[in-house]
Amino acid sequence: MYSLVLKGGHPLEGEVHVSGAKNAVLPILAATLLTREPCVIRRAPELSDVAFMARVLTSVGAKVRIQDGAITVQAPRVRGFGDYELVRKMRGSICILGPLLARLGEAQVSLPGGCVIGPRPIDLHLKGLRALGARITIEGGYVCARAQRLRGTSLFLGGRAGPTVLGTANVMMAATLAEGVTVIESAACEPEIVDLAHFLNAMGARISGAGSPTITITGVRELHGAEHEVIPDRIEAATFAIAAAATRGEVTLRGSRPEHYHAVLDKLVEIGAKVERRLGAVTVKGARRYRPADITTQPYAGFPTDAQAQMMVLLTQAEGISLITERIYESRFMHVSELARLGADITLEGSTAVIKGPTPLSGAPVMASDLRASAALVLAGLVARGETRVKRIYHLDRGYEKIDEKLRQLGARVTRVRD
Numbered sequence: 001m002y003s004l005v006l007k008g009g010h011p012l013e014g015e016v017h018v019s020g021a022k023n024a025v026l027p028i029l030a031a032t033l034l035t036r037e038p039c040v041i042r043r044a045p046e047l048s049d050v051a052f053m054a055r056v057l058t059s060v061g062a063k064v065r066i067q068d069g070a071i072t073v074q075a076p077r078v079r080g081f082g083d084y085e086l087v088r089k090m091r092g093s094i095c096i097l098g099p100l101l102a103r104l105g106e107a108q109v110s111l112p113g114g115c116v117i118g119p120r121p122i123d124l125h126l127k128g129l130r131a132l133g134a135r136i137t138i139e140g141g142y143v144c145a146r147a148q149r150l151r152g153t154s155l156f157l158g159g160r161a162g163p164t165v166l167g168t169a170n171v172m173m174a175a176t177l178a179e180g181v182t183v184i185e186s187a188a189c190e191p192e193i194v195d196l197a198h199f200l201n202a203m204g205a206r207i208s209g210a211g212s213p214t215i216t217i218t219g220v221r222e223l224h225g226a227e228h229e230v231i232p233d234r235i236e237a238a239t240f241a242i243a244a245a246a247t248r249g250e251v252t253l254r255g256s257r258p259e260h261y262h263a264v265l266d267k268l269v270e271i272g273a274k275v276e277r278r279l280g281a282v283t284v285k286g287a288r289r290y291r292p293a294d295i296t297t298q299p300y301a302g303f304p305t306d307a308q309a310q311m312m313v314l315l316t317q318a319e320g321i322s323l324i325t326e327r328i329y330e331s332r333f334m335h336v337s338e339l340a341r342l343g344a345d346i347t348l349e350g351s352t353a354v355i356k357g358p359t360p361l362s363g364a365p366v367m368a369s370d371l372r373a374s375a376a377l378v379l380a381g382l383v384a385r386g387e388t389r390v391k392r393i394y395h396l397d398r399g400y401e402k403i404d405e406k407l408r409q410l411g412a413r414v415t416r417v418r419d
């Protein structure tokens with residue numbers, strides 16, 4: 001296992017290129033199972049989650065080639081049976097359920113478990129697929145879905161915490177091959193859903209309204225191969241933007257889409273950082289003093305849950321009391337106790353974190369628990385005086401392409417060491 005060792009207290013300075021979006025490429029890879037023709041996915045980030053998804057596709061019969069940031073998938077024949085251990089390990093692989101069911105009329109995929117960020121049910125995925133006419137049972141830990149041919153209908157996908165991103169993806173993919181018209185109400189509006197819809201339309205699907213809460217899909221008989229370039233990763237961009245502010249440096253992000261992480265940039269400006277947008281580039285400049293903030297995580301276009309932990313690190317440097325309320329995953333606060341080891345003053349009141357600042361941070365060994373918590377610990381290590389060792393960084397490699405290299409380019413003192 002590897003750790004990152006950081007020597008903090010140095011401002012990040014320079015330019016960084018934003019990679020393709022993990023959460024866009026995973027469902028897009030699943031969508032390639034909808035056709036027997038080859039698909040080429042460009043700007044695919046080099047991440048362990050992406051390699052894992054490639055294994056999932058291979059396990060159902062697809063041929064996958066990864067070369068120079070492009071992934072070619074061809075699935076002339078597929079099996080409707082997702083390997084239990086493989087699918088169970090990565091939640092994103094539940095996205096193969098909709099495509100396999102639509103193409104084959106039956107699919108058996110293992111039920112994904114919860115994870116450290118809280119329970120992660122798939123009831124809304126199943127509700128949507130049932131509305132399209134699938135008969136679904138849970139047997140031996142598998143979701144077993146059957147339907148001669150799915151039928152378009154009008155369905156509502158809103159849940160307790162709002163819309164579901166991967167649930168919308170699953171139902172949208174299944175509906176592309178259904179008979180008739182499907183209308184998804186309370187659909188997720190995330191840019192990753194829009195990107196998936198663009199890819200599906202390039203494959204011959206007829207989808208309109210993606211990016212709004214109402215998505216309309218007119219079913220077609222079959223889909224064909226297509227090429228697609230994945231959108232830039234808005235959470236990676238947000239993470240570097242927050243890191244620039246937290247280290248009081250100046251970082252220019254190249255190749256990102258600032259409109260996709262507007263909520264984060266807006267908060268940075270509100271607390272006192274400078275944000276400058278130019279064509280193709282966003283520059284974030286840190287300030288000496290920061291105002292506190294009150295943040296609630298929300299579905300897109302609200303403040304993303306995936307940038308909450310990173311923002312908490314920055315708010316330890318703000319003068320006064322900041323609040324972060326988590327509305328998507330109410331117990332996504334595993335980073336709080338680790339940040340305390342570095343000297344942060346954060347208390348939890350239900351699903352709200354109360355952050356008292358400014359607190360000087362000082363380096364310590366800390367343990368990463370999930371992807372975004374790991375990113376927060378790295379940011380804290382960049383701010384803290386002395387040495388911080390972030391253990392179990394395999395979480396980080398799931399979702400940040402070459403993060404240590406990119407940070408080094410910005411002047412960070414960071415090394416990857418084997419434990």
Ligand code: EPU
Binds near residue numbers: 091124162399
């Ligand atoms: N929910 C249900 N029932 C369902 C599905 C979801 O109640 O059937 C609830 C969840 O428990 C949660 C809320 O709805 O409270 C939203 O969950 P959602 O389904 O939108 O999450 P997801 O699609 O499983 C994706 C990202 C997550 C990101 C969330 C929210 C991927 C692979 N994952 O998960 O990304 O946090 O949307 O934006 O796209 C990450 O990248 O670190 C990460 C966890």
